[in-house]
Amino acid sequence: MPPEDTRRAVRTENLSKIYRQEAEEVQAVRDVSLTIQPGEFAALAGPSGSGKTTLLNLIGGLTRPTHGQVWVGDQELSELPNRALARLRLDQVGFVFQAYNLLPVLTARENAEFPMLLQGVSAPERTRRVDELFARTGMEGLEDRRPGKLSGGQQQRVAVVRAVASRPALVLADEPTANLDSASSDALLDLMDDLNRELGVTFVFATHDARVMDRCRRLVRMMDGGVDSEETPA
Amino acid sequence: MSQSPWARIGMRNLGRHPKRTLLTAMGLAVGFFASVVLVGWSQGLVNQMVENSTSLLGGQLEIHDAEFLPERGLYDTIGGRDGVDLDQLLTRATSDVRVVAAAPRVYAGGLVSSGNSTVAGMLMGVDPEGEVALSRFLDVLTAGRLPRPGQNELVVGTEMARQLETEIGGELVVVAPAADGSMGNDLFTLVGTYRTGLGEIDSAFAVLPVEDLQALVVLSAGRVHEIAVSTQDPWVAEEVAVAVTTAVDGDVLEAEVVPWTELNPALVEYARLASSMYGVILVIVFGLAMFGVANTMLMATYERRREFAVMLAVGTTPWGVVLSVLYEALALGLFALVLGVVMTAPVMIWWHNAPPDLTGLVGEIEMMGSVVSLTMQVEYDVNFAVMTAAALLATAVVAAFYPAVRASRVPPADILSGL
Ligand SMILES: Nc1ncnc2c1ncn2[C@@H]1O[C@H](COP(=O)(O)OP(=O)(O)OP(=O)(O)O)[C@@H](O)[C@H]1O
Ligand SMILES: [Mg+2]
Numbered sequence: 040m041p042p043e044d045t046r047r048a049v050r051t052e053n054l055s056k057i058y059r060q061e062a063e064e065v066q067a068v069r070d071v072s073l074t075i076q077p078g079e080f081a082a083l084a085g086p087s088g089s090g091k092t093t094l095l096n097l098i099g100g101l102t103r104p105t106h107g108q109v110w111v112g113d114q115e116l117s118e119l120p121n122r123a124l125a126r127l128r129l130d131q132v133g134f135v136f137q138a139y140n141l142l143p144v145l146t147a148r149e150n151a152e153f154p155m156l157l158q159g160v161s162a163p164e165r166t167r168r169v170d171e172l173f174a175r176t177g178m179e180g181l182e183d184r185r186p187g188k189l190s191g192g193q194q195q196r197v198a199v200v201r202a203v204a205s206r207p208a209l210v211l212a213d214e215p216t217a218n219l220d221s222a223s224s225d226a227l228l229d230l231m232d233d234l235n236r237e238l239g240v241t242f243v244f245a246t247h248d249a250r251v252m253d254r255c256r257r258l259v260r261m262m263d264g265g266v267d268s269e270e271t272p273a
Numbered sequence: 274m275s276q277s278p279w280a281r282i283g284m285r286n287l288g289r290h291p292k293r294t295l296l297t298a299m300g301l302a303v304g305f306f307a308s309v310v311l312v313g314w315s316q317g318l319v320n321q322m323v324e325n326s327t328s329l330l331g332g333q334l335e336i337h338d339a340e341f342l343p344e345r346g347l348y349d350t351i352g353g354r355d356g357v358d359l360d361q362l363l364t365r366a367t368s369d370v371r372v373v374a375a376a377p378r379v380y381a382g383g384l385v386s387s388g389n390s391t392v393a394g395m396l397m398g399v400d401p402e403g404e405v406a407l408s409r410f411l412d413v414l415t416a417g418r419l420p421r422p423g424q425n426e427l428v429v430g431t432e433m434a435r436q437l438e439t440e441i442g443g444e445l446v447v448v449a450p451a452a453d454g455s456m457g458n459d460l461f462t463l464v465g466t467y468r469t470g471l472g473e474i475d476s477a478f479a480v481l482p483v484e485d486l487q488a489l490v491v492l493s494a495g496r497v498h499e500i501a502v503s504t505q506d507p508w509v510a511e512e513v514a515v516a517v518t519t520a521v522d523g524d525v526l527e528a529e530v531v532p533w534t535e536l537n538p539a540l541v542e543y544a545r546l547a548s549s550m551y552g553v554i555l556v557i558v559f560g561l562a563m564f565g566v567a568n569t570m571l572m573a574t575y576e577r578r579r580e581f582a583v584m585l586a587v588g589t590t591p592w593g594v595v596l597s598v599l600y601e602a603l604a605l606g607l608f609a610l611v612l613g614v615v616m617t618a619p620v621m622i623w624w625h626n627a628p629p630d631l632t633g634l635v636g637e638i639e640m641m642g643s644v645v646s647l648t649m650q651v652e653y654d655v656n657f658a659v660m661t662a663a664a665l666l667a668t669a670v671v672a673a674f675y676p677a678v679r680a681s682r683v684p685p686a687d688i689l690s691g692l
Contacts, residue, residue, distance in 0.1 A: 129587070
């Protein structure tokens with residue numbers, strides 16, 4: 040294996056996803072070849088229906104490609120059985136969705152610890168990581184609240200802590216700010232920016248939000264399922 | 274959080290819809306109540322039948338001469354013509370700790386007359402005190418008192434008294450073929466009446482002291498037809514029969530010890546049939562309850578598809594999702610079991626100790642040669658209660674299996690993007 044291969048977080052090769060509904064075919068992702076390096080802070084942008092979410096889900100192993108291949112680290116996903124995909128998501132990928140990320144019956148701390156618990160991380164280590172990340176995110180004192188007693192912005196911060204605490208190779212965030220007001224949005228972006236710069240966590244966003252696009256250091260514009268253009272704004 | 278989050282998630286999910294949880298749990302709890310009480314009641318009835326058949330008049334064991342049954346011949350006394358040492362035989366028959374009492378009996382067929390009325394009946398010679406300790410039919414007389422030996426006194430069933438058109442103090446002529454070939458006859462005074470509720474007994478048995486009957490039918494003092502033996506528990510009768518056989522052996526040649534189970538095999542069959550129904554009751558009751566649980570769990574898991582999608586997205590295996598739903602069902606089952614026990618225990622204790630009497634509604638029922646007064650008397654059966662509890666928990670978990678598998682097959686990508 041060439042040495043530079045170990046340096047990539049994600050690579051896709053001619054990746055396509057076609058949805059068939061009755062007679063109609065929708066090409067949600069069209070022939071995408073893309074490499075994301077570790078430590079990137081990248082965004083997939085583009086109009087509604089351009090395939091951002093589908094691409095993110097293909098990378099995260101939530102959706103299987105119709106054609107092409109995806110590597111996360113040096114693991115190729117298209118042939119992996121479901122159990123192995125679950126394990127890969129657990130160890131290598133953190134997810135942040137637009138809303139309702141958290142399990143309502145668990146407290147903020149329990150939600151944040153959930154993937155680590157499945158990984159078998161020891162209780163003191165789980166506590167240590169969550170304490171540190173909660174302190175960093177201004178969430179101290181809210182550890183024992185259930186999601187219903189947290190604001191939307193606080194819930195998204197817990198989701199980010201959960202995504203990061205299990206030490207994944209990358210975090211995939213699909214419209215993480217879409218349900219937030221601008222102050223909460225900025226706070227969340229500050230947090231992810233910090234985690235990216237200080238801890239080197241790799242982030243890939245799918246977004247419409249100009250604030251997200253302004254903050255990211257690589258912008259992949261999508262159109263009709265394909266990569267339209269690339270920019271490096273920052 | 275403990276090492277496996279599934280139990281905690283399952284338990285907490287139950288608390289999200291307290292009313293729905295309570296309703297579903299009530300379904301299982303009522304199933305538990307119905308099964309335990311129904312079976313307890315059935316066992317109560319069986320016990321009452323066994324109890325009546327064995328302690329009303331019969332004993333739980335009977336010692337006879339080997340020839341006595343089934344003809345019940347006058348000559349076939351225990352020990353043959355020479356008779357036995359009755360005191361010694363009674364001592365040996367009661368030597369087993371499980372034996373409560375034993376008493377001798379003499380039987381003879383005869384005619385009882387009063388004025389113009391004559392009834393053919395069975396004359397039964399008893400030791401009045403011993404009989405009260407052993408059987409129940411003379412415990413409470415409907416009128417009068419027990420006969421005293423040597424006074425030519427007897428008691429008859431209420432039905433026989435009615436047929437003879439006589440009452441306490443009435444004079445009765447008793448005629449019976451005697452062992453010496455003569456015809457024994459004597460004048461007796463009616464001193465009491467009893468009632469068992471069984472027509473064939475109340476109309477046919479005239480009871481007098483052993484000595485008086487032996488004198489009437491010319492049997493010597495050591496000659497009796499039967500030693501009736503009662504035990505602590507009818508269901509140990511067969512084992513005790515073996516012990517008693519050993520104890521009296523050598524003493525009495527050619528005697529046989531017969532437990533009630535041999536005398537009344539139909540009743541044993543009935544008891545067996547009743548207990549084979551208990552499994553069927555469980556299957557029916559919990560089979561119905563299963564649909565309720567399945568419906569609730571299906572609803573609950575459908576509402577939470579998004580949560581399962583999140584769990585799967587962050588790396589939970591499908592089996593983890595299945596487990597979380599099964600734990601929820603198990604927690605529901607445990608809650609239902611607590612409810613069920615809380616509902617059932619007081620009723621069982623109450624109906625065991627002070628059963629409501631239904632005889633006012635339906636009267637007494639004659640069944641299998643035994644009279645049953647219909648009360649709500651229930652018997653405890655710990656084994657069956659444990660079996661019912663296990664059935665309840667299994668029902669909850671099995672009913673949740675399909676909903677659990679469905680939850681684990683939720684497609685996370687579609688559900689998470691379909692906001
Ligand atoms: N499960 C599915 N079945 C059928 N078609 C789908 C499915 N998921 C997505 N699509 C279609 O694929 C195309 C790309 O959808 P996708 O959700 O990836 O776009 P998007 O860029 O994330 O849009 P948005 O900005 O609205 O979130 C759309 O036309 C969509 O209708
Ligand atoms: Mg999208």
